[in-house]
Amino acid sequence: MSKKYTIRDIAELAGVSKGTVDRVLHNRGRVSETALKRVTNILDEIDYHPNLIARNLKNNKAYTIYVLLPNPEQDPYWEPCLEGVNSVVDEFNAFGVNIKQLFFSPKSTKSFLQANNEIQKATPDAVLLVPLFFKEASVVMKQYERLGIVVSIFNNTIETVTTKNFIGQNLYQSGRVGAKLLQTITSKGDLAVIHIDEKYKNAVFMQEKERGFESFFKEISNYKVLKCKLKHPDFDSLLNRFLKSHPNLTGIFVTTSKVYQVADFLKKNNYTNIALVGYDLLDENVNHLKTGTIDFLIHQNPKQQAYLGLKFLVEHFLFEKNIPNQLLLPIDIINSENVTQFLRS
Amino acid sequence: MSKKYTIRDIAELAGVSKGTVDRVLHNRGRVSETALKRVTNILDEIDYHPNLIARNLKNNKAYTIYVLLPNPEQDPYWEPCLEGVNSVVDEFNAFGVNIKQLFFSPKSTKSFLQANNEIQKATPDAVLLVPLFFKEASVVMKQYERLGIVVSIFNNTIETVTTKNFIGQNLYQSGRVGAKLLQTITSKGDLAVIHIDEKYKNAVFMQEKERGFESFFKEISNYKVLKCKLKHPDFDSLLNRFLKSHPNLTGIFVTTSKVYQVADFLKKNNYTNIALVGYDLLDENVNHLKTGTIDFLIHQNPKQQAYLGLKFLVEHFLFEKNIPNQLLLPIDIINSENVTQFLRS
DNA sequence: TTTTATTGTGTGTTCGAGCACATTTTTTCA
DNA sequence: TGAAAAAATGTGCTCGAACACACAATAAAA
Structure with missing residues (x-):
């Protein structure tokens, strides 16, 4: 043919x-x-x-790509990203692609800027980064554009930048998934959205999830949605006061991976009838999922995000493939029985 | 470095x-x-x-791979596989890989054998197939082995063949996921496992799921697990009799994608308090999911199965990558809110 | 008309691995 | 010792795309 x-x-x-x-x-x-x-x-x-093979043999450039993440040692959420990056390295090292990793502190905008500075000095072909800090990330991305360095981002978007290669999830919809799960479990009662947040940095992502959560219950009558912000070091006392003042509470939706902290409290204080839904497959969360304190986790799949983001960049240079402007990954629902399949992959 | x-x-x-x-x-x-x-x-x-690029340039063979599926026109479950195959074609056509599709009737072992015969005459480099019929598939796979043609299978395994490149799901665990979901929704009562089956062919897959489902509730006390087999054309009357004789029924687990048939019945007869969990994102199922008749669907991801199966084969020939002996995909839980994300991808 | 630009066209080399073949070195045995 | 056989080693071509360069043909300027 x-x-x-x-x-x-x-x-x-x-x-x-x-x-x-x-x-x-x-x-x-x-x-x-x-x-x-x-x-x-x-x-x-x-x-x-x-013939892409022949074309590439001739070009025969050793592309360099930097990956910039929040330090997984400071926030274990980012650990799976390393696996994702390594997968790409394994897949493509025979093609002569140079992939370098750098970390910044999720608590320090300064370290973020510093890392980007270092990358820009090295003038790689592309950068994959997590634009955790809005203002700084916008600035940095404009610099990359001027330098002619391709940038892809994952985990969260930045509104100010128009052209972007983004990989992540629809956070609004993610909030709606959490809402639907709590509705399925509880069928009625008061529900709480809990934010656990030391800094302002995550606020926007969490607000998106909250908006989605609320929108779901606006369409439904027999629920009341409460809100609660918890901060260390008063975490336990704040949560205690909140629970005491809302005896009809049947379910809690925690907007971050810190859901295990709420689970710890509920377990310790014998709140067995409150449904709990949160985010991400941290070890602590998975344990609570298996013992039943957490009912569902929503998986944001950081590994896949990093993997795809990097893979798109590599294939862009190697095979001249287009990088999709935006890729929204599925929102995975995890319970105690399917969790093992996700931990492996 | x-x-x-x-x-x-x-x-x-x-x-x-x-x-x-x-x-x-x-x-x-x-x-x-x-x-x-x-x-x-x-x-x-x-x-x-x-340098894999250089190595391949010299080899420069145009590999031919056949894909053999049950005809999607006869069972819409297989439709997404076509997309998966096309994705691979798009990704690799510039590398000079020849991918051909063939269908067989899911109701006819004869058409399966006939299709394989045709493939064997063409002596391709590899075949990706769905071994729906155990006996025939075993025979066919031995023939391929003799001919030196690489075979990968997806959707279901075959026990008799030892060396195999299989992509699919852990069906036993899948049954446990269904069980956990029903437990989360219902908290007590009688539960039913319903098989909808015209022929024997699917029996083994369904039994695996049933085994998983039962194993989950053996560990838990306040549930009773019932079983029910439904067949056309007496579908409605059989189901009606079953429901009437079990008034305490709080949840149903349907082991195939035909769950919409049960949903149709429940909706028509106003059984609003029975939780329903089934398989696969057929249009009919998704509609019931959105209206609330079906609570959860378990996604077997046929598209991904076909995609990965074919991709492994292509990369095996093109880049000499190893084909994993067995790849068990995650068991995706779908509700009305995250379903759209899965339909797109 | 001759010289210099301008434009069109073909040739030859490069990339890295793989392999056939040529060449050199070593071994064997009359 | 010398010729033949065997073993070791090097050379050169191939794959297809890309591009530099050489050369030819034409057009423009001197």
Whole structure:
């Protein structure tokens, strides 16, 4: 059926040299009208795909890509990203791609700027980063654009930047998933959205989830949605006061991976009838899921986000594939029985 | 850091010619002990990865791979597989891979054998197939082995064949996920496992799910697990009789994608208090999910199964990657709020 | 008309691995 | 010792795309 045409085949069919075909293919000019027509006629008839292997062998550039993450030692949420990055390294190291990792402190905008500075000095071909800090990330991304360095981001978006290669989840919808889960479990009563937040930095993501959560229950009558913000070091006393003042509480939705902290409290104080839904497969969360203190976790799949983000970049350079402007990953629902499958993968 | 070493670099470092290095790398013999040592010493020091692009350029074979599926027109469950196959075609057509699709009737072992016959005549490099019929599939796979054609299977395993490249899900665990979901919704009462089955062919998959489902509730006291087999054309009357004779029924687990048929009945007869969990994102099922008749669907991800199965084969030939013996995909839990994300992807 | 630009066209080399073949070195045995 | 056989080693070509360069043909300027 579909034969494999080479540039030489086309040259013969058109009765010209392969150099001329090459000039036509790349719009390099220096081709007479007659030759152009003859070549384009042939190209219209057959479907020619340049052999990517051959093309790449010639280009033979060792692309360098930097990955910039919040330090997993300071927030274990980011640990799976390392696996994702390593998968890409394994898959593509034989193609001569150079992937370098850098971390910044999730609590320090300064370290973020510093890391980006270091990357920019190295002038790599591309950067994959988590734009945790809005203002700083916007600034940094404009710098990259000026330097002609491709940037992809994951985990969260930045509104100010228009053209972006983003990989993440629809957080509004994610909040709605949490809402639906609590509705399925509880069927009625008061529900609470709990934010556990030391700093302002995560506020926007959490607000998106909260908005989604609320929107779901606006369409439904027999529920009341409460809100609660918890901060250390008064965590326990704040939560205690909140629970005492809302005896009809049947379910809690925690907007971050710190849900295990609420679970710890509920377990310690024997609140067995409160449904609990939160985020991410941290070890602590998984334990609570297995013992039943947490009913569902929503998986944000940081590993997959990092993996895909990096893979798109690599394939962009290696095989000239397009990077999708935005990729929203599925929102995975995890309970005690399917959790093992997700931990492996 | 990690420089890109070529065969020529190694030759220079070892003070031999690239031909000798090549013979060492491929254990082709005809190398003196001194030369062998010098080369292997260099190889130990550096980490050499042959440039896959260059290797492949030389090989330059147009591989042919067949995909054999049950006809999606006869069972819509298989429709997403087509997308999965097309994704691979798009990703790799520039590498000169020839992918051909064939269908068989899910109701006819004869058409399955016939299709395999056709494939074997074409002597492709590999085949990806759904071994729906155990006996016939075992026979066919032995034939492929004799012919030296690589076979990967997805959707379901075959016990008789030892070496296999399988992609699918852990069906036992899948049954446990369904059980856990019903437990979360209902908290007590009678639960039913319903099989909807015209033929014997699916029996083993369904039994696996049932086993998992039962195992979950053996660990828990306040539930009773009932079983029910439904067959057309007496579907409605059989189900009606079953429901009437079990008034305490609080939840139903349907082991196949035909769960919409049960949902239709429940909706028509106003059984609003029975939780329902089933399989797969057929349009009918998704509609029931959105209206609330079905509470959860378990996603078997046929698209991903076909995609990965085919991709592994392609990459095996193109880049000499290993095909995993068995890949168990995550068991996705779907509710009305996260379903859209899965339909897109 | 000759010289210099301009444009069109073909040739040849490169990338790295792989392998056939040529060449050199070593071994064997008359 | 010398010729033949065997073993070891090196050389050179291939794959397809890309591009530099050489050369030819034509057009423009001197």
